[in-house]
Amino acid sequence: MTVNQAPWPLRFGWVALLLLAVAAPWIVSPYELSLLGRFLAMSILAIGLVLVWGEAGILTLGQGVFFGLGGYVLAMHLKLAALNPGDIPDFMTWSGRSDLPWWWQPFTSPLVAITAVVVVPGVIAAMFSWLVFRRRVVGVYFALITQALALCFATLLISQQESTGGFNGLTDFSTLFGFDLAAKGTVWTLYWITVILLTLSYLGVRWLMRSRFGTMLRATRDGENRVRFLGHNPTPYKVVAFTVSAVLAGIGGALFTLHAGVVSPALVGVVPSIEMVIWVAVGGRGSLWGAVAGTLLVNFAKDEISSAMPDAWLYALGLVFILVVTLMPRGVAGVIEDALRRLRPVAPAGKKATITSPAGLGGAP
């Protein structure tokens, strides 16, 4: 249970926001809808970052890897689905390949592709984080390792031109499970699926944060050694948090690929991975709605600024990041929550924290 109940506008505002999100296809232009779809897909990744960074205190600069894995495994299926039997994707022919690599073959099946969106990032994240956390690598060292992972992944994708599409990535998709990807009905349905998955991710991570698991994550963040010397092994908690965040990144990446029609190394390397952390820093890493708001805010700003002044974006982003870190460490969410609390105190200070979980459920064996 979090200490502070959300102020009332935040507790009921989500209904209005959800309705607005569902109604968006009728309200905004197709271009804006496409942007919104992408950014909501990215928000799923941002929610994972709240769990792993905000709650567990694990700064990861490699989230692009899992975003990319989710995107690539689905994109492989999309490429294969558009082919006549026996053909291979066009870029492979251009690179001089005549047969499909063995590891592409399972992705002919849509079921395998969809499962892989969750399983591939999840299994890789679990193995990687277990190895690293077991060795008690923490803090900036862990961040650097994840950054190296992002660099390796992007480099690998670029170097394996004939089986990954290289620098250009995978693009030019036409059908998804037999539906025309360009049709309005498909676009809208994909958008709503994104909204649904974002909502489910939000609720799922919120449930995790409010369970005793979440308390253990915050405890590990605040004093990993103290937790260890109270007889708990912090490693599994961290591994699970990291894995869940990777799975959410993978789902976000797959949905992004569908909305954007492309997945490429430029979306998964070091710089995009850092940008992902910035979305959440701007929104507020301790707040789920803040992370979603930060993702939308930063990315819509990116769209505006880079179309007006293409060179200015990275400078603007750097500036925003510095301002947020120095002036509002809890991000936009922190500023708004404080302001609302000042306007209307929710409850007397002594009653802020209430334990809602019924004592009779579960407990000692």
Next chain:
Amino acid sequence: MTTVTPAADLNPQLLLSVDGVTVDFDGFKALNGFSMTLDRGTLRVLIGPNGAGKSTLCDTIIGRVRATSGHVYFKGEDITHLPEYQIVQRGICRKFQTPGVLPGLTVLDNLLIAAHRERRWWRSLTSAASPAERARADEVLEKVGLAERRDMLACELAHGEKQWLEIGMVVATDADLLLLDEPTAGMGPAETSKTAQLIHSLLGRHAVLVIDHDMSFVEQLGGRVTVLHQGQFLKEGSVAQIRQDPDVAAVYLGRSEH
């Protein structure tokens, strides 16, 4: 060479036995063949000048530092090489010098984490604290005098209160042996004597090993005192005996009294 479990069957009350432990930090022997024993439910105060090896002894018992040679036995079991959390699960818990509370959690959550018997991570997804654990946390809250602070964040507590909270966390684990490393650091006289009373109220149910060098606190505590000097055992006795001992005065009290 066979290592005989020291006398667990001769003395059923024996809880902890440190047997000839040496800790060698690249040639500097922080502990040098140190031995001591502690019975269930009893108090022991460990004193000695700075660098005598007091904290290293705690670190070795709890598994943060590994003995170069020698053994630590707890309830007759050799725990010298167990991982920290398993040592804790055997029934030893330590309070560190600087308050090691979890600042972003409420006082109650701090204690509940300590009180939790269920330590398998997947159970943390579905099980809340059991009534027994809640009762234990409430009992400890009363004991350390933080009942009115239960819903505050630990970072909002005063320094002395943090010390008590951490003592409370150590107590809430229900460990048989509590290691308290300078529990009164940074406390005024009133808080110090309250801490001494608190420690006395723990005896019987828990054995307590206290490290301190505030002699007035050591006198308030009473109990047996073990003096460490340069990583070695120097003397053991009551506070009065230790006070009068010329060797102890030479290495420790003499220096602190001018």
